[in-house]
Amino acid sequence: MLPEVASWMRRRTSAVADWPLRSLLENKGSTRISVVLPARDEQETVGAIVGAIRRDLVDRAPLVDEIVVVDSRSTDRTAEVAAAAGADVVVQDEVLPEAGRMSGKGEALWKALYATSGDLVVFVDADLRDFSSAYVTGLLGPLLADPAVAYVKGCYDRPLLTGDRPAEGAGGRVTELVARPLINLHWPQLAGVMQPLGGEYAGRRSLLERLPFVTGYGVELGLLLDVHREAGLDAIAQVDLGRRVHSHQSTEALGRMSGQIMLTAWSRLQRHGRMLPLEEPSTGLVQFRRTAAGHEVRTGDVAVGERPPMVEVAGYATARRPLLS
Numbered sequence: 286m287l288p289e290v291a292s293w294m295r296r297r298t299s300a301v302a303d304w305p306l307r308s309l310l311e312n313k314g315s316t317r318i319s320v321v322l323p324a325r326d327e328q329e330t331v332g333a334i335v336g337a338i339r340r341d342l343v344d345r346a347p348l349v350d351e352i353v354v355v356d357s358r359s360t361d362r363t364a365e366v367a368a369a370a371g372a373d374v375v376v377q378d379e380v381l382p383e384a385g386r387m388s389g390k391g392e393a394l395w396k397a398l399y400a401t402s403g404d405l406v407v408f409v410d411a412d413l414r415d416f417s418s419a420y421v422t423g424l425l426g427p428l429l430a431d432p433a434v435a436y437v438k439g440c441y442d443r444p445l446l447t448g449d450r451p452a453e454g455a456g457g458r459v460t461e462l463v464a465r466p467l468i469n470l471h472w473p474q475l476a477g478v479m480q481p482l483g484g485e486y487a488g489r490r491s492l493l494e495r496l497p498f499v500t501g502y503g504v505e506l507g508l509l510l511d512v513h514r515e516a517g518l519d520a521i522a523q524v525d526l527g528r529r530v531h532s533h534q535s536t537e538a539l540g541r542m543s544g545q546i547m548l549t550a551w552s553r554l555q556r557h558g559r560m561l562p563l564e565e566p567s568t569g570l571v572q573f574r575r576t577a578a579g580h581e582v583r584t585g586d587v588a589v590g591e592r593p594p595m596v597e598v599a600g601y602a603t604a605r606r607p608l609l610s
C-alpha cells in the first residue's frame with residue numbers, strides 16, 4: 286500500500302461510534318440534509334428503512350430534512366410502502382422527462398439529485414436488512430464536522446446470505462473480484478477505500494452536482510473515480526458502519542454488473558488520458574445456461590450511459606424540490 290494511502294486511512298477512517306447524534310445536531314446549523322433511497326421492487330425492505338430514518342432522525346431528532354425514495358420502474362408496491370413509511374416518492378421516469386429515459390441505479394440517483402434540495406445528500410440502498418439509522422449518522426458525521434471532507438463511503442462486513450447460514454465475508458463479490466483489483470491496478474491511491482462499490486455513501490451537493498453520473502451499476506465506481514480526480518483523496522472519508530446485509534443478485538446478474546464496472550473503468554482510463562486511445566470496447570456479453578438439450582446462449586448488452594453534471598441541466602438551479610411532507 287502506498288504510504289500516502291496508509292496515511293489517508295489513518296486520518297480519514299472512523300466508525301459510527303465516533304459520530305453520536307448529539308454532535309451531529311450541534312454541527313447541523315442551517316445545513317439541509319436529504320436521504321435518498323433508489324428502489325426497484327423493494328417492497329419487502331424499503332418501509333423499515335424509511336421508517337427507521339423517519340423515526341430516529343426526523344420525528345425524534347431534527348437532523349434529516351427530507352427522505353426521498355426513487356421508484357425505479359418497480360413492479361411491486363414499493364412506492365406505496367415507502368410513502369406509508371413517511372418518504373416522499375418520486376417516479377424515476379417522471380423526473381426530467383425532457384432528458385429522455387435512461388436506466389438503472391445511476392439514473393435513479395441522478396434523478397434524485399434533481400428532485401432533492403439538501404446541501405448534503407445521503408444515498409442508502411433500499412434492499413438492506415437489519416438497517417440502522419446509525420448508517421446515516423455515521424455517513425454524515427465527517428461531512429458535518431469537517432468542511433474539507435466532501436464525500437463519505439460506508440464500509441462494513443459483508444456476509445453472503447446463502448441457505449440458512451450467512452457466509453461471513455463472502456459478500457461484495459463484484460467488489461472483491463472486479464472493482465478492487467481494477468482500482469489497485471489503475472488507481473492505487475484509492476486502494477484504501479474498503480468498500481468502493483458500497484451503496485451507502487454521502488456527499489456535498491456542491492460536489493455531486495458537478496459530476497457526471499454513470500447509469501446502471503457503474504454509478505458507484507464512476508463517482509468514486511470522479512470525486513478523487515475532482516476533489517482529491519483527502520476530500521474522501523470512510524466510516525465503518527458495522528455489518529451490511531442485503532438481497533443478493535444471481536452470479537449471472539453480477540456478471541452483467543461486472544461488465545458495467547469494467548466499462549466504467551475503461552471510460553475513465555480513456556477520459557483521464559490514462560490509456561492510449563483505443564477503439565470502443567464491445568458492450569456485448571455472452572452468458573450460458575444449462576438446458577436439458579445442452580446450453581442456452583444468452584447474449585446481453587452491458588453498455589452504460591452517462592448523465593451530465595446536474596449544474597448543466599436547464600432549470601436545475603431554480604427547480605422546486607419536494608420537501609418532507
Ligand SMILES: O=c1ccn([C@@H]2O[C@H](COP(=O)(O)OP(=O)(O)O)[C@@H](O)[C@H]2O)c(=O)[nH]1
Nearest residue numbers: 323324325327357389390393410411412534
Ligand atoms: O435499476 C435499478 C437497479 C437497482 N436499483 C436499486 O439500487 C439498489 C442497489 O441495487 P441492487 O440491490 O440490485 O444491487 P446489489 O446490492 O445487489 O449490488 C437497490 O435499492 C435497488 O432497488 C434501482 O433503484 N434501480
Ligand SMILES: O=C(O)[C@@H](COP(=O)(O)O)O[C@H]1O[C@H](CO)[C@@H](O)[C@H](O)[C@H]1O
Nearest residue numbers: 456457458459460482483484502505533
Ligand atoms: O459490492 C458488490 O460486489 C455488489 C454485489 O454484492 P453481493 O456480492 O451481492 O454482496 O454490490 C454492490 O455493488 C453495486 C454496484 O456498484 C452497488 O450499486 C450496490 O449498492 C452494492 O450492493
